[in-house]
Amino acid sequence: DAGITQSPRHKVTETGTPVTLRCHQTENHRYMYWYRQDPGHGLRLIHYSYGVKDTDKGEVSDGYSVSRSKTEDFLLTLESATSSQTSVYFCAISDQGRRATQYFGPGTRLTVL
Amino acid sequence: DQQVKQNSPSLSVQEGRISILNCDYTNSMFDYFLWYKKYPAEGPTFLISISSIKDKNEDGRFTVFLNKSAKHLSLHIVPSQPGDSAVYFCAAMAGDYKLSFGAGTTVTVRA
Numbered sequence: 001d002a003g004i005t006q007s008p009r010h011k012v013t014e015t016g017t018p019v020t021l022r023c024h025q026t027e028n029h030r031y032m033y034w035y036r037q038d039p040g041h042g043l044r045l046i047h048y049s050y051g052v053k054d055t056d057k058g059e060v061s062d063g064y065s066v067s068r069s070k071t072e073d074f075l076l077t078l079e080s081a082t083s084s085q086t087s088v089y090f091c092a093i094s095d096q097g098r099r100a101t102q103y104f105g106p107g108t109r110l111t112v113l
Numbered sequence: 114d115q116q117v118k119q120n121s122p123s124l125s126v127q128e129g130r131i132s133i134l135n136c137d138y139t140n141s142m143f144d145y146f147l148w149y150k151k152y153p154a155e156g157p158t159f160l161i162s163i164s165s166i167k168d169k170n171e172d173g174r175f176t177v178f179l180n181k182s183a184k185h186l187s188l189h190i191v192p193s194q195p196g197d198s199a200v201y202f203c204a205a206m207a208g209d210y211k212l213s214f215g216a217g218t219t220v221t222v223r224a
């Protein structure tokens with residue numbers, strides 16, 4: 001299994017509060033991704049990173065920001081959480097090459113009340 | 114607008130029989146396709162992939178077929194086993210590193 005951890009694994013928060021989710025990898029892979037999974041939508045890309053300090057938006061980036069100051073860590077921040085951001089969040093990593101397989105972390109279940 | 118569609122939310126199959134999962138896509142720029150399997154409370158795991166220059170790829174009990182003219186791909190699992198009970202996601206890529214996923218099909222293998 002690819003060495004990917006996500007923290008926290010579960011979080012309950014209130015509307016309007018900031019939330020940061022962390023993804024940590026031990027594989028030294030260049031690419032890192034944040035997805036959210038919702039019923040009826042599958043997984044949707046929020047943001048991704050193609051190197052330290054290099055990030056780009058995905059399909060559903062509104063309300064989210066990311067940072068990557070080290071190869072191994074990719075942070076996802078909800079500046080002011082809303083109930084529509086209640087979801088399961090997955091981090092993924094991949095190595096060089098466009099067709100390199102993306103490996104997923106175990107997920108973080110976030111509930112915004 | 115979802116560019117990858119899995120129109121069957123669920124599939125029930127008897128152990129030992131074939132499972133056929135279907136996936137349709139609308140973006141003609143997609144040139145690489147993947148299937149992922151997901152168990153509850155775990156992240157998706159890669160199952161099998163196919164490039165648009167092929168029409169079939171096999172890996173053990175899993176075979177993916179691609180019909181580019183119909184913008185359709187399918188995953189065959191033969192024979193189905195109880196451990197195959199999971200959610201299966203179809204995904205596609207178009208010239209960059211971003212994956213577009215379908216909504217998933219829940220497979221239940223009956224003993």
